[in-house]
Amino acid sequence: MARLVILGAGVAGHTAALHASRMLGSGHEVIVVSPNSNWNWIPSNIWVGVGKMPVEKVIFPLAPVYRKKKIGFHQALALSIHPEGGENHQRGYVVAKSTMPGSEDRLEEIEYDYLINCTGPKLNFGATEGLGPDSGNTLSVCTAAHATETAKHLQAAIARLKAGESMRFVVGTGHGTCTCEGAAFEYTFNLDFALREAGVRDKAEVVYLTNEAQLGDFGVGGLIFTQQGYQTTSKIWTESFFRERDIHAVLGAHCTKIEPGRVHYEQLDGTMHDLSFDFAMLLPPFRGADLKAYDREGQDISDKIFNPAGFLKVDANYQAGAYENWRAADWPKTYQSPLYDNLFAAGIAFAPPHQISQPRTSPNGTVITPSPPRTGMPSGMIAKAVVETIVDRIKGNGKPAHEAPMTKIGAACVASAGMSFLGGTAASMTMNPIVPDWEAYPATGRDLKGTSGEIGLAGHWMKHLLHVLFLYKAKAHPLWWVIPE
């Protein structure tokens, strides 16, 4: 009997757990270790954050699903990985601290035959002074609780606008190395939509403050796609949408400090600025979960297993060097640790070889470049490929590892720009592959047949459909596995 342990129950971890239990059947053990009792469909936090969706619609308890699927669930925070075992362990094991009410802080040691690290991002609000809702001066929609809080602030702001005040809303990225610009874009346009619905848009200035050097970069270096017989860029397309909705932008910005009602930032040309705000929702940069790793003798081997940002190193080329040398082949395929062949990472937890967007530094040496996004679709696809590899090995199929390189897989991104069944809008984008491959597609980096963008009500319906389908799938209702990642 083999035991697969999965750290994290987000998009990647939960997908991995459900597929593993389905593919392995009885006779093997699947265990999930994750600190939260609830699953959260994070993309819909945007709608919670503008007060358009109650929080209960984006979360559900994990324990009943795992009971139904015979998946072991340890509500705990993993602290360290011991891939070589230890004094009392012949197999690798994980040390985790319980977060179950009543047994908080109890330490557990969980042995494994195979381990997948799906711990996603640590929301690194501490990277910028004054950033974040807990001890800072800005709001967030990264968790369901943050989004709920943000919606309350928005309602209060709308009441002030209705009373005749004028206000500035700043939405975007709170650090020069943030990722998830798509989420910031969505919140900007949903905010604009909510202000229009409330009839107070003329009293508000909406500013999108971003680390992208150009609008439409989205951390993937932008897109080139065909529209009505012409090749166009996501830059022109996005700028047009900003113009249509009268949204201002601050580009190439690294927030240095946020005081109550004022954000200080440096721009790519090295100039320093500050901007007052009445309402600010700024995303944090991401780090890996603060996991440590130890060898059999108890020596700290964290810096061998993880990169400096705490993400797990996998089968990528981390020595690519300068931008000119970057190749599609740098990106990982199997997501297996080069040091331990039973250790994998999926979703945001794997260490990318470098950014996707062109790296940029201000004359002061500040890095202002989006980090590479690992959105829901690739996170799920990578998790499934890793599980298939592990299942093959457990069953002794002798097949090569399954591959899901982001230079081969595509992604669909539907960015909501207003939630309403008949009046909503979204920007629907597809890109294939996610990471441009300039050798395979020298003209545009991607396959023009699989790369597209369009704006309209249909996108909103699609986004809502995805919300319904992914919650159905995550709850493991009948035939859940038919729904693609």
Next chain:
Amino acid sequence: MIPVPAKDTTMSIPDPAAQQSILASPLPTPSTLKHRRNLFYQLLRLAAINIKMVRVIATGRHL
């Protein structure tokens, strides 16, 4: 809700170069805006978006 055309509420332009670039981009025509909200046309687009997504999923299917 039909979005009302935005009134320019500029308090100050925080990044004039970015704003200049935004203002140089094309605005959608009234016909494009109408199409984006036309229920029948958008039902067709929903089908088209689905086909595009299925194609991306199928061609990018992991090995």
